[in-house]
Amino acid sequence: MITNIGFGSLAIAFVLTLYSVGAALYGVRSKAGAWVDSARYAVMSVFFLITLAVAALIVLMLTGHYEVAYVYEVINSGMPLYLKVTALWGGQEGSILFWCWLMSGAAFIVMLRNWKEDRALLPWVIVVTMVTLTFFLGLTIFAVNAFYRFWTMPNGAEVTSVFQPAGATPIFPYNGVGLNPLLRHPAMIIHPPALYLGFVLFTIPFAFTIASLISGQKDDHWIALTHRWTLTAWLFLSAGLLLGMWWAYGVLGWGGYWGWDPVEIAALMPWLSGTARRWTAFLIMLTYTLVILGTFLTRSGLLSSVHAFAEGNLGVPFFIFLSLALIGMFGLLLYRWNDLEGHGALTSLLSRESIFILNNLLIMGILVVCLWGVLFPIFSEWITGQRITVGPPFYEHAAGPLFVGLLLLMGIVPLTAWGRSTIKTLGAAIWKPLTAALVLLVIAFVLGIREWAALLGIGVAALAGCVTLYDYGRSVWLRHRSRGENIFQSLWRTPGVSRRRYGGYIIHVGFSLMALGVIGINMFQTQTQATLAQNQSIQLDGYTLTYRTLEVWDTTGGSNLAQAVLNVSYDGTLVGQLFPTRNYYYSIQQSVTLPAIRSTLKDDLYVVLADWQDITTQSATFKVYHNPLVAWLWIGGGVLILGTLMAAWPSEEKRRRNRQVLS
Amino acid sequence: MSSTPHDKPATGKRIKFIIGGVVIVAAIVFLIVSSTINNTQYFLTIDELLGRGAAMQGQNVRISGAVIGSTIQYDPQSLNLNFTIANIPADNNLIEQQGGLAAALHAAVIDPSRTHLQVVYHGPRPDLLNNEAQAIVTGHLGTDGTFYADELLLKCPTRYEDALPAQVDTPTP
Numbered sequence: 090m091i092t093n094i095g096f097g098s099l100a101i102a103f104v105l106t107l108y109s110v111g112a113a114l115y116g117v118r119s120k121a122g123a124w125v126d127s128a129r130y131a132v133m134s135v136f137f138l139i140t141l142a143v144a145a146l147i148v149l150m151l152t153g154h155y156e157v158a159y160v161y162e163v164i165n166s167g168m169p170l171y172l173k174v175t176a177l178w179g180g181q182e183g184s185i186l187f188w189c190w191l192m193s194g195a196a197f198i199v200m201l202r203n204w205k206e207d208r209a210l211l212p213w214v215i216v217v218t219m220v221t222l223t224f225f226l227g228l229t230i231f232a233v234n235a236f237y238r239f240w241t242m243p244n245g246a247e248v249t250s251v252f253q254p255a256g257a258t259p260i261f262p263y264n265g266v267g268l269n270p271l272l273r274h275p276a277m278i279i280h281p282p283a284l285y286l287g288f289v290l291f292t293i294p295f296a297f298t299i300a301s302l303i304s305g306q307k308d309d310h311w312i313a314l315t316h317r318w319t320l321t322a323w324l325f326l327s328a329g330l331l332l333g334m335w336w337a338y339g340v341l342g343w344g345g346y347w348g349w350d351p352v353e354i355a356a357l358m359p360w361l362s363g364t365a366r367r368w369t370a371f372l373i374m375l376t377y378t379l380v381i382l383g384t385f386l387t388r389s390g391l392l393s394s395v396h397a398f399a400e401g402n403l404g405v406p407f408f409i410f411l412s413l414a415l416i417g418m419f420g421l422l423l424y425r426w427n428d429l430e431g432h433g434a435l436t437s438l439l440s441r442e443s444i445f446i447l448n449n450l451l452i453m454g455i456l457v458v459c460l461w462g463v464l465f466p467i468f469s470e471w472i473t474g475q476r477i478t479v480g481p482p483f484y485e486h487a488a489g490p491l492f493v494g495l496l497l498l499m500g501i502v503p504l505t506a507w508g509r510s511t512i513k514t515l516g517a518a519i520w521k522p523l524t525a526a527l528v529l530l531v532i533a534f535v536l537g538i539r540e541w542a543a544l545l546g547i548g549v550a551a552l553a554g555c556v557t558l559y560d561y562g563r564s565v566w567l568r569h570r571s572r573g574e575n576i577f578q579s580l581w582r583t584p585g586v587s588r589r590r591y592g593g594y595i596i597h598v599g600f601s602l603m604a605l606g607v608i609g610i611n612m613f614q615t616q617t618q619a620t621l622a623q624n625q626s627i628q629l630d631g632y633t634l635t636y637r638t639l640e641v642w643d644t645t646g647g648s649n650l651a652q653a654v655l656n657v658s659y660d661g662t663l664v665g666q667l668f669p670t671r672n673y674y675y676s677i678q679q680s681v682t683l684p685a686i687r688s689t690l691k692d693d694l695y696v697v698l699a700d701w702q703d704i705t706t707q708s709a710t711f712k713v714y715h716n717p718l719v720a721w722l723w724i725g726g727g728v729l730i731l732g733t734l735m736a737a738w739p740s741e742e743k744r745r746r747n748r749q750v751l752s
Numbered sequence: 753m754s755s756t757p758h759d760k761p762a763t764g765k766r767i768k769f770i771i772g773g774v775v776i777v778a779a780i781v782f783l784i785v786s787s788t789i790n791n792t793q794y795f796l797t798i799d800e801l802l803g804r805g806a807a808m809q810g811q812n813v814r815i816s817g818a819v820i821g822s823t824i825q826y827d828p829q830s831l832n833l834n835f836t837i838a839n840i841p842a843d844n845n846l847i848e849q850q851g852g853l854a855a856a857l858h859a860a861v862i863d864p865s866r867t868h869l870q871v872v873y874h875g876p877r878p879d880l881l882n883n884e885a886q887a888i889v890t891g892h893l894g895t896d897g898t899f900y901a902d903e904l905l906l907k908c909p910t911r912y913e914d915a916l917p918a919q920v921d922t923p924t925p
Contacts, residue, residue, distance in 0.1 A: 479788060
């Protein structure tokens with residue numbers, strides 16, 4: 090019954106999306122506004138229908154309907170309630186359905202806006218969003234259906250299908266397998282939806298771009314219309330990437346956070362193209378393509394990756410969709426080429442315009458590095474018949490210098506002027522923050538950092554940070570002087586003047602802090618391992634870890650937990666205890682090793698329980714990592730998110746204008 | 753992006769911009785090419801690796817194979833991990849023909865005529881190292897015919913196949 094409701098509403102939604110595309114196109118052709126309105130209402134009802142389907146699946150998961158294959162796969166009666174709900178995006182079928190729901194929700198919100206001024210764009214926005222949605226809905230219905238049930242055929246064969254095959258009897262399993270325990274982590278619960286939201290939201294500016302190109306609008310009006318969508322998409326994509334890194338660091342237990350895995354890169358690429366400044370039609374199309382490509386790469390099983398749960402046979406439909414989309418976009422770009430040209434000329438090598446172009450060049454460079462690395466094995470196999478891969482060192486060597494370059498530009502950009510700046514004007518503006526950055530660099534040197542690459546990175550990050558703070562301080566001071574305000578009032582009110590500008594500054598500070606964390610863990614990580622008898626110790630970088638005890642017990646969640654207790658002391662004083670664990674899940678016969686992490690602003694101590702002596706637990710084996718400064722990666726990430734939030738938040742001025750319109 | 757007209761830069765300035773752009777693009781291309789040359793690894797099946805013989809010894813390569821569960825030996829004292837992997841085809845289509853990755857891995861493990869490769873790895877035993885898991889190892893082939901892995905990546909596709917698991921049961925009417 091519930092499965093029928095879920096599947097039925099999906100089927101109707103699919104028909105309605107097709108209808109909305111047809112109605113919108115017909116409305117444009119015959120200049121009949123009623124058809125466009127009809128399409129608009131169809132788009133809005135699609136959202137309610139998919140909501141119903143998602144609700145149906147959630148009910149099935151919560152009530153343990155294990156005859157549904159998807160529920161069987163991701164739900165286990167021992168799982169807590171919140172995991173049973175979030176298992177919605179724990180597997181292939183559910184996550185594509187969830188994708189559809191987010192996409193329809195975004196389209197719904199776009200439909201709600203006042204279309205009076207941009208009526209010409211409406212039908213094309215409908216067409217683009219709904220064609221995308223049709224594709225994904227088609228996948229959930231025809232390829233990866235979440236509502237398939239288990240049946241036994243009269244001949245004894247077991248099959249899965251939505252409706253009862255003739256003569257088949259249903260199978261009701263007692264319990265399900267349950268979500269992969271590696272995914273049962275707070276970060277992993279928010280990470281996929283954040284990424285998906287980022288992906289989905291990028292579709293909206295793309296739809297506006299295409300709409301404006303097709304309807305032949307000459308101005309860049311649509312960029313302003315969708316700026317907030319773009320920022321919000323970027324916000325969620327950043328959050329999703331950060332949470333993924335945090336999860337990898339806190340759960341996977343290899344002491345790192347980013348492995349240049351193809352799936353990670355697939356998510357990084359649209360983020361990069363979304364980071365590029367000054368949105369143009371080309372960049373938006375590129376981002377959309379990368380979003381689809383990213384979903385395709387992760388879902389097609391084309392690449393070998395640690396993301397074992399992202400596997401399937403969706404390669405062909407994705408490839409066709411992507412090819413058609415690319416051909417369409419390319420044709421449209423050529424067709425409207427003349428309207429796109431001529432966005433102001435460059436006047437000076439050091440002007441802000443040039444810096445932005447340079448910035449974009451570097452970002453495109455990193456993008457090409459990523460794309461090259463991901464596709465290299467596939468191309469090499471096509472051409473030479475031999476799969477040749479490139480590993481993490483490739484990305485680090487090729488993209489590392491480009492990232493440093495980006496950081497340097499970030500430092501310079503607030504000090505450059507639009508139009509004209511020269512070495513002289515730049516030099517006059519930069520010498521104070523540059524001095525401050527040099528002082529920080531000397532401090533780093535005195536503290537014992539000698540590697541030139543690390544010093545370069547720290548210097549550039551310090552410069553970017555100092556310039557931002559300096560520029561902000563200068564504005565605050567000017568405001569304080571000219572308005573006679575209290576200095577604290579000025580501190581608080583200055584950013585309100587231009588949220589986008591100061592939001593951008595905060596993002597810069599976030600990046601600089603993240604760079605510090607990356608340098609710390611990538612260049613100064615140390616590790617050791619040892620098998621310790623009780624009360625024996627191991628040393629690493631001034632820390633002493635003493636193995637005290639180990640206990641093993643069965644948890645109520647259907648797993649067997651082993652937990653070691655280690656005393657941590659630094660320079661002879663006890664600073665805390667660490668509890669690395671290993672959790673063995675009976676239902677799927679897999680263990681999960683959870684590292685114990687002692688995190689401070691200076692460094693992280695990261696301990697993995699590698700093994701122990703059964704029964705007596707007299708001795709246990711540990712792997713220990715010392716990760717300097719890594720906390721700054723997460724702090725910087727948080728700052729970056731805050732800055733993006735600030736930039737995306739509606740400004741006072743705009744809200745006032747809205748209020749005036751209303752009253 | 754404003755539509756206000758700017759005055760065209762003088763030709764000398766234009767050349768400066770073009771040179772600047774070319775230099776940066778060249779630098780990016782150089783970075784990519786040099787990093788590629790220094791960091792490529794052949795991704796081979798066991799058959800291919802052994803078929804090439806001594807030429808591959810000492811070279812940094814990536815090998816994929818099916819883990820034979822009964823061969824896994826782990827010494828927690830020294831963190832030395834030994835196991836044997838069996839040859840599986842690299843071609844996705846071939847794997848699909850055999851009924852998916854899980855079926856291909858199973859077939860490889862139970863078939864004694866497949867080429868085997870002994871792998872040595874140093875480090876904690878990964879959680880996913882089980883019978884019929886797919887191991888992707890990066891490292892080099894030693895002169896003794898053993899593969900010394902620096903990196904060990906595991907995939908367990910069994911959970912994602914469509915076949916019905918054993919604990920499923922029909923209720924008695």
